[in-house]
Amino acid sequence: MAEHNDLGKKGEELAIEYLRLKEYEILQRNYRYQKAEVDIIAKRENTLIAVEVKTRSTLEFGDPQDFVKPKQIQQLVKAVNNYVEESGLEVDVRFDIIAIIKNRTGQKIEHIQDAFLYF
Numbered sequence: 001m002a003e004h005n006d007l008g009k010k011g012e013e014l015a016i017e018y019l020r021l022k023e024y025e026i027l028q029r030n031y032r033y034q035k036a037e038v039d040i041i042a043k044r045e046n047t048l049i050a051v052e053v054k055t056r057s058t059l060e061f062g063d064p065q066d067f068v069k070p071k072q073i074q075q076l077v078k079a080v081n082n083y084v085e086e087s088g089l090e091v092d093v094r095f096d097i098i099a100i101i102k103n104r105t106g107q108k109i110e111h112i113q114d115a116f117l118y119f
Contacts, residue, residue: 007102011055012039015098018109024049033082036075041083048091050080052115055100065099065112073116 016026019042027048028041040051054067073095080093097115101108 007055007057008053011098011100011102012053014055014100014102014107014109015040015051015053018098018111019051022111028083031079031083033079034075036072036079038076038079038083041080043091046091047094048080048084048089049094049096050076051096051098052076053098053100055102057101057103059101063099065097065110065115068097068115077116 012029016029019026019040022044024042024044026040026042029039031038031041038050039053040049042049042051052068052072054065056067076095080095084091084093094114095116097112099110099112
């Protein structure tokens with residue numbers, strides 16, 4: 001597996017661990033619909049949270065969350081709408097980003113709630 005794929009998988013594991021510590025219920029990982037993949041679908045109280053995880057080893061090219069582009073956001077919204085309809089859920093929906101910097105010196109996790117409101 002390519003090194004960037006390994007970093008991405010490690011980032012998703014860190015995000016899952018972080019969310020569980022914050023008492024989120026993990027419902028699904030890597031949910032696919034058409035061209036979209038939602039990294040994590042979680043629930044907290046009556047809110048369904050779609051989480052996009054972006055992991056980088058350096059800030060050299062910008063913050064991890066800057067790599068979520070408008071086209072990807074559109075696809076994620078469609079995928080989550082499909083998930084909610086398939087599941088027959090009556091919930092509020094929120095889109096978050098978990099931005100992770102992980103390298104030899106350590107790791108930093110930033111949880112951006114309602115992230116797509118700012119795009």
